[in-house]
Amino acid sequence: MSCNWGVSKEPTVYGGLWSLLWILKEKEVPRVIEELLSTVQTKMDSKLWWILVILILIPEQGESKRRILKQEECNPEDLKGLTSFKAGIHLDTSNRLKTWVGRNCCKWAGVYCNNSTGRVAELRLPVLDLGWLISLSGTIPSSIGFDLPDLRILILYRNNLTGPIPESIGKLSRLEEILLEVNLLSGSIPASIGNLLNLTRLHLYSNSLSGSIPESLTNLKNLLSLDLHENSLTGHIPEMIGALQGLQELDLSNNLLSGKLPLSIANLTAIHVLYLNMNLLEGEIPFPLNSGEMPSLGFLRLQDNHLTGRIPSNIGNLVSMQRMSLANNRLEGSIPSTLGPLPSEMSSLHNLQSLDLSFNRLNMSSIPKWLGEMPSLCQVFLAGAGIQGNFPELLRTTPSPLLELDLSFNNLIGIIPEWLGNFTRLYRLNLSRNSLDSKIPSTFTSMSKLGVLDLHSNMLSGPIDVVFQIEGRYPNLGTLTYVDLSDNLFSGEIEQIGAGPQTTIRFLNLSNNYLSGRLPDSIAKLFSMWSLDLSYNKLVFGLPESLANVTSLEKLKLQRNRFTGEIPNGFLKLRALKELDLSDNLLVGRIPDGSPISDFPRSSFSGNRGLCGKPLSPCKF
Structure with missing residues (x-):
């Protein structure tokens, strides 16, 4: 017998039945009605089915009308929170806050409410104009964590917001996204953000934040993207950063972070983008420790730090790697090799498109053979790598057409x-x-x-x-x-x-x-x-x-x-x-x-x- 799962000879009946069941579930219709539909789904004819639908939906539509009428007035708590937010904005060149009048806050620009509860669930006031001609100027009120308890989305990026991120933000326990990037926010990152266990995206980049990265952020097990780049953050990367095993993107670049790279970074099993460049990080590259670690890592930037030691041979185990930059560090020695000029680990990087090893202490003398045989490599940056002699002939027949080539600051002749x-x-x-x-x-x-x-x-x-x-x-x-x-x-x-x-x-x-x-x-x-x-x-x-x-x-x-x-x-x-x-x-x-x-x-x-x-x-x- 062949599998025909999900296929019906009467799609208008049975397909509609399953759609109805889903709608009923979302509208919280009593379970007895769901069970009734489940019981009769294989026995009813189309006429009986539609009669049952009408009997159920007519009263439900009436309930929806009553709910809409009820929502004409904003929840007093939400109204207080939004009014407080508006009071903190002293300039609105976008004129969006001019719509914030009356008591029906669910119709205000940038405000989105939950259809079931009527409570404010999203506050979206980003600026999409890259010229910064339209924006909000002001501060985020400290009361934000007390008055909008149902808030799930907070998007205020590309404005002119100043001042600190309130500590009270950590009380918004249902928050899933905080996008405050490209503002003028200052002060430290509140440790209370570590209480937001439902958070999936935290973007605070391109601000003037200072202080250390709170260890509490490692509690956010649902976090998929953490982007704090282009601030003035100091101190070490949290030692337990590897606890964020669902993290797919981590960008801490262009800060003042120091110390060694935490060993736990190798535990970021879902990581795809890892940018730690332009900091003051030191010590050796500690990952990957073993084969199979960080299997999804495709983009790695460690350039412009103070990293030392040799490039680990295990780096060849990063089989998904597409772009890698280790430039402007203090890495020493030659390209790692355990089996001659073409290490088996490096030859496994079939997806590698971009490699930057510029300005280290590699003293490569010549370009290794494996580099000229990489099947996907199209961007090669080997500035200041100690390459000597005539222009490298092995580049003549690379499997992938070169798009970018940097051999500057070497000793090429001829x-x-x-x-x-x-x-x-x-x-x-x-x-x-x-x-x-x-x-x-x-x-x-x-x-x-x-x-x-x-x-x-x-x-x-x-x-x-x-x-x-x-x-x-x-x-x-x-x-x-x-x-x-x-x-x-x-x-x-x-x-x-x-x-x-x-x-x-x-x-x-x-x-x-x-x-x-x-x-x-x-x-x-x-x-x-x-x-x-x-x-x-x-x-x-x-x-x-x-x-x-x-x-x-x-x-x-x-x-x-x-x-x-x-x-x-x-x-x-x-x-x-x-x-x-x-x-x-x-x-x-x-x-x-x-x-x-x-x-x-x-x-x-x-x-x-x-x-x-x-x-x-x-x-x-």
């Missing part, structure tokens, strides 16, 4: 290989601070998705125009947003800048090279640019008037060149300009009088013997 231009999906390439001494390969023009190119501080030479010939993913529109070719040996004229499709460049640094010739008028086509540094080159002739059309410019550095002529009056249109340096050129004439140009200090114009006017000496003509 050429940038032509085959690197075959990485047509590469978005970010950073080879800065090495000793590479070739030209930029012509194949780079095929890297249509390249957005960040950083080759500064090498010994690269030849023309730079190949960079500005990179074809963007869309016609007449580039992809590059960040280009740094400074501190190299590039020479020749700048011909293609602004003439190609790269109109998306926002940061361009070509300083400390041997570039010569005229700065072309086509540079005005880089209309999105906010930082331009061409200093310490051999550029000549006048400053192009068209540069004044790049009104997004915030930084313009042209010092130590051979520019002649006057400063164009059109430069007064550069209203966003915050940093300007035209010093040590051959400029003459009156400095344009007006903001922002004449507001810059003398040092911005010094070394030009022919310049006069504010902020230099007055003109004599």
